[in-house]
Amino acid sequence: MAAKPLLWEALRLYISQDAYTFVSTESPSDSFTVDRDQGDIQVGVPGAKANATKTMDVHGILGLIKLHTTEFLIVITSRKKVAEVLGADIFMATDFRVLPVNREANPSLLRHPVEKTLLGLLKSHLYSAPFYFSYRYDLTSSLQRQNVVADASQPLWKRADDRFFWNRYLQTRLIEHTSANPSQDLSRFILPCIFGFLEVKSATINNRNFVLGLIARRSRHRVGTRYFSRGIDKEGNVSNFNETEQFVIVDPPSEGGAGGKVEGKVRMSYIQTRGSVPVFWAEINNLRYKPDLQIMDMPETAEATRRHFEDQVARYGDVYLVNLVNQKGYEKPVKEAYERAVDGLNNPQVHYTYYDFHHECKGMKFERVMDLIDRLHAKGLESDDYFLNDTTRQGQPVVRQQKSVVRTNCMDCLDRTNVVQGTLARWVLNDQLRAVGVLSKDEKVETHETFMHMYRNVWADHADVVSKAYSGTGALKTDFTRTGKRSKEGALQDGLNSITRYIKNNFYDGARQDAYDLFTGAWQPAHGLPNPDKRALLVRSMPWVFLFALTMIFASLILPRSSAATVATVAGTSTNEVARHGSAFLLLWSLVAAASFQYMVARGLDYVAWPTLNRPDGTIFYDGPGFSSGKRGRYGVINPLASQGQEQHAQRQAPVSNGRRGQAYSVEGKKLA
Template sequence: MQALYKRLNLYIGPTSYTFGPTEPIAGARSLTIHRDSGDVVLNAPSASIPPSGQCSPKTIYGILGIISLTLSDYIIVLTGRELRGRLMGQDIYRATEYEILPVDPRTSVQHPAHPVESHLLALVRSHLNNGCFFFSYGWDLTRRLQAQWAARESDEGKALWQVTDDRFFWNKYLQSKFIDITTTDPTQDLSSYILPIMYGTFDIRSASVNGYHLRLCLISRRSRYRAGTRYFRRGIDHDGHVANFNETEQMVFIDAKLNEGLGNSDEASTKLSFVQIRGSIPVFWAEVNNLRYKPDLQIMDYPDTADAMRKHFEDMLSHYGAQDLVNLVNHKGHEKPVKEQYERYVAQLGLPDVRYEYFDFHTECKHMRWERINLLIEKLRSDLMNNGYFHLDASSTDPVQVQRGVVRTNCMDNLDRTNVTQAAIAKWTLNQQLRVVGVLKDSDSVDYHESLSKDFREMWSDHADLISIAYAGTGALKVDFTRTGKRSQAGALEDGYKSVMRYLRNNYFDGPRQDAYDLITGVWRPRRGPSSALFLLMDPRPLIIRSVVPYLAFIALFMILAGLTLPRTSQYSLFYYFLIWLTLFALTVGFIFAHGIDYVSWPRLLPPTEIIHYHGAGFHSAKKGRGIGIPALDVGKLKSGAGAGAQWLAKGRRRAGSKLEEIEMGTNKRLD
C-alpha cells in the first residue's frame, strides 16, 4: 500500500503554499498550491522550496482537503493529533487541532470581507472542533477486519484513499480536488497527501484472562450519507441511505499464554471480529420540532417508499449478508405509526435473508429490569450462531469462519435503547468467541473477570456517549446500566438532565449544526459571490413573530421580577400590577408555543420545507405549534390551505425556499 506522509512542513509565500515531508524520503515530491489560480501541482523530486516561502512554525500532520466558499477556496490542514492506540501494527490518532488557510491572498480567515463568508467559516470551524475524527497513516479505519482480509490481494499497490469504504470516508468531498487530479493525470499522483478520516469512535484496551493476553478494540464508523442531527435527519432518502447509520465493530486480539511470552503484534495474534449496524427506520418519516417535548410525528407515504427501502436492504445485504432487523420502538402511543409503517413495507418487500424481530424495549424492561434484554438475545440466538463472526487464527491465512450476517438495530433515535441492546449482543458474542478459542471455559463468563468486564462496560459506555453527542448533542441515556451493569436512581436523574439539554439543543442550536454537516459533506455547495447566499443573513419571519412577541414576553418577565422588589405599600395596587404583567406574559408565551415551529433553530442551507408543509398521504400526529385552531389530523385527509394560522408561515418558508432554489439550482447534489 502506498505510504502517506506523516509530517509535513508548510512554506507560505505571497503566491503559493508548498507542502513537503519533514523527514527525508527517497523520491518524495513536494506539493504546491498556487494562490492566484488555485492550481495544485506535484513538484519534481529535485524541486526546491520557493525562496520567498516562510516556513510555518506548526507541523502539519495531514491535509484534510479543500473547501470552496463564496469568496475563496480554503485548505484545511491538521495541526494537532492525539495517539489513541495501535491496531495491526499501525498508530491510530484522533484529530485535535486544525488550521484553515485561504487560497486567495486577498482573503482573511480571521477577518472575512463579508458576513456570509464569516458565517460559512464559522460552520466549518464548529464542525471540525466538535467532531470526533480518527485516522491512521497505514491502516484503513473505514473498513472492518473481514472486508480488509477479503480484499487483501486487490489492495496491493493501492493508496489508502483508493481502498476505503466510501460510506465512511468522511472528508471525501473535501479531498475531491486532489482525487480528481490523481485520477485524471497519472503524472500528478497526490495519493501521499490524501489522508482519509473517519467520523466515529475508537478504543482499544489490554487485559489478561486465564493466562492469555487480550486486546479488546471497539470501532464505530459513521456514514457520511444522510448525515446530520437528531430532528433534521431522520428516516430514508430516495437513494436508500438512512440517517444516523453506524457500523460498529468489536475486535479481540488474543496472544499466546502469558507464560509463553507476551505477543506485541496484532498480526501474530488470533483475531476475532463481530460487526453490528444501526440506522434510522428506513421509511420516509420525520419529527417536526415545535418547542414541545414531543415534536409532531410526520410520515410521508411516497410512491417510491418500497423502492427506497429495497435499495437500502439490498445495499446492506451486499455489504454484510443476512439481516436481522431488531426494532425497539414502542408498540403504542407516539411511536406506533412508525412501527406499523416499517412492518408494512418489510412484509410487502418480502426480501430473502431479511428477518424482522420486534422487541418492545420499554414494556419488557420497565421498572429497570434491564436483564430482560436476554429475552431478545434468546430470540436471536439461532441467527447469531448461524451468522457467526470473523475468526482468523495466527497460524493460518484462511479464516476459521466469516461473519455471514448482522443484526441491524433501531429505536426511535438509534441512540439509548439501541446502545443498551447492541452492548448486550456484543457481550453475548464475546463470551461465545472466548469460549471457542479456549480463553474461557463453558461455565465461565466475561462478567467473572473484573478487569475485562470493567473495560468492556467503559468502552461501550464511552462509545454510546460519543454517538449520542454527535447526533443528539448530549451523552447517551441509560449509560449507567452499560457502564456498571445496573440501573440506578442517580443514573435516572442524570438522564433527566440530559433529556432537558437535548430538548434545548435540538430546538435552539441544531440548525447551524445541520448546516455544518451539509457544508462539510458536500450536500450543499456555495457559489462564488456572497450575494448567492445572502439568505443566511435574513430572517424571513413576520415582524410579530421574530420581534414583537418575544420582546413583549421579555418586558413582561422583567416587570414581574422588578415588581418583586417594590415596597408593599399597597397590596391592592400590586395585585393589579402583577395581574397585568402576568397576563401579558402568559399570552405571549402561549402565542410562542402556539407558533412554536417558527421559534425553532432551523437549518438555513437546506431548510426542510417539504417536510414541514407536507400534505400528501401518510400520518401526522397533531400539527401543534403551527398556529391557533389546528386540530389533530391525518395528513392523508389534510388539504392544502387547512389551518389559517399556518398559511403565512408556509408562504414565508416557501419564499425562503424558492430563493434558495433559484440561487442553488443544481448545486445541492453530493459530489463524489
C-alpha cells in the same frame, strides 16, 4: 512489527503570497503546491518553497472547501495518539488551521457576513467532531473488509469505505487531480478520516493477555441531527447510520502469557449496525416536548427500502432487523410503516424481529434483553458468526467470516439501541474468547469483574459519543451499560439529559445541521446563499417581550417588602394602597408573560432554530398522503411553498437525493389512502 506507512506522516507547509507548498519531511522530493492565484494543484514544482514567508509543520491535510468568497485549505496542526492497532498508531485530530487559498482574501473580505457565517459553521464542526485517522491502518474498514481487499498496493483513499470516509468531499480536488494525472500521484497526501468513536484496551483473563477494541464509524451519507434528519432518501441511505466493530487481538496460548506484548497473530471482530427506520418519515419541531410525527406514503418508498437492504445484504450477508420502537402510542405509526416496508421486500435474507423494549424491560429490568437474543438465535443468528483470522495457520489463515449482521433501531437509534448492541456484543465475545482458549467451555466474561468494569465503560463511552453526534447529549440508560444495573440516579440523569436534548434540538441544532451539510457537501455555495431570517419584527421581538416580562415579575417578587412603608410615608398614601399597586404591577407583567408565551407556542415553528443552508420547507409543509399526528405550532406561519408553481412545489416536497433528508408531510391527524 510496525505496519508499513501508506501516507506521509509528517509534512512541512511553506506559505507564500503565490502558493501553499507541502513537502514530505520523510521524502523532501515529494511535494505539491496549491496555487493562490488560480487555485491549480501541481506536483513537484521546482523552487516553489523559495519565496515562503512562513512555514508550519502539519500532520495531515483534511482537504479543500469552497465557501462564499474563496476556497479554504484545512490542515491538521495537532494530534493525539489514542491507540495502537496491529502496529499502527491511531490518532485523534485536536487542532486545525483554515487557510484562505485566494491571496486577495484580506480580513475585510473574510468578514463578509456570509463568509463569516460559513467559516463559523466549518470551525464549529472541526472542533466538535471526533476525527480519527491513521497513516498505516484503514480505519474506515473492518478487519474483515481489510482482509478481502483485492489489491493491497492500492492507496489508502482507494481502499477506504466510501460511507465512512468522512472528509471525502473535502478531498475531492486532490482525488480528482490524482485520477486525471496518474503521473502526478497525490495518494500519499490524501488522508481519510472517520467521524466516530475508537477505544482500545489491554486486558487479561485467566493469565492470557489480549487487546479489546471498539470502533464506531458514522456514515457521511444522509448525515444530520436528531430532528432534522430522519428516515431514508431515494438512494437508500438512512439517517444516523453507524457501523460498530468490536475486535479482539490475541496470540496463541503458548505466546500469550501474562506480561507479554500481544502481537496479534489471532484477530477477531464482530460487526453490528444501527440506522433510522428506512421509510420516509420525520418529526417536525414546534416547541412541544414531542414534535409532530409524520409518515409519508411515497411511491418511492418500496424502491428506496429495497435499495437499502440490498446494499446491506451485499455488504454483510443476512440482515437481522431488530425494531425497538413502542407498539402503542406516539411511536406506533413508525413501527407499522417499517413492517409494511419489510413485508413488501420479500427478501429471504432479511429477518425481522420486533421487541417492545419499554414493555419487556419495564421496571428498569434491562437484563431481559437476553430474551431478545434467544428470539434471534431461534431465527438463525449464531454467536459464532464473527470474523476470525488465525495468521499462524499455513496456507489459509482465515478461519471464519462473519456472514450476517444485526441492524438495530429505535426512534433515535441511540438509547434502547445501545443497550441491545452491548448485550449482543457480550454474547458474541464469550464465544470468541472460548474459541481461542481464553475462557473455558462454560465460562463467561461476566464472572471476571475487573474485565467487566472496563468492558462496560468502553461500551458506555461509545454510547455517549454516538449519541452526542446525533442528539447533542450523552446517551440515556448508560448507568445500565456501565454497571449492569439500572438505578434511580441513572434515571434522574436521563431526565436531565432529556431536558438538555429538548433545548438543543429546538434552539441549537439548526447550526449543527448546517455544519454537517457544509462539511459533507450536502450543501454547496453553488446552491445559493443561506436562507435569511424573514420573520416579521413582531415575531422576532416576542421572545424579548417574554424575557422582559419575566424580569419584571422576578423584580417585583424580590424587592424588599419593607420599602412599601417608606414609599407610603413619602407619598402620603397608605401601605395597603402601595401594596395594591404592587399587586397590579405583578398581575400586569404576568399577563404580558402569559400572552407572549402563548403567542410563541401558537407559532412554534417560527421559534425553532431551523437549518439555513438546506431548510426543510418541503418536509415542514408537505400535504401529501400518509399519517400525521397533527400540525401544531403553525398559527399564522407562512408556507414559503404556497406561492410556488405546482411543479416546483412537488419538486421541493419530494424525497431529497442529496444523501441527507427524506421528506415528510403534515396531514391533520389522519391516515389517508
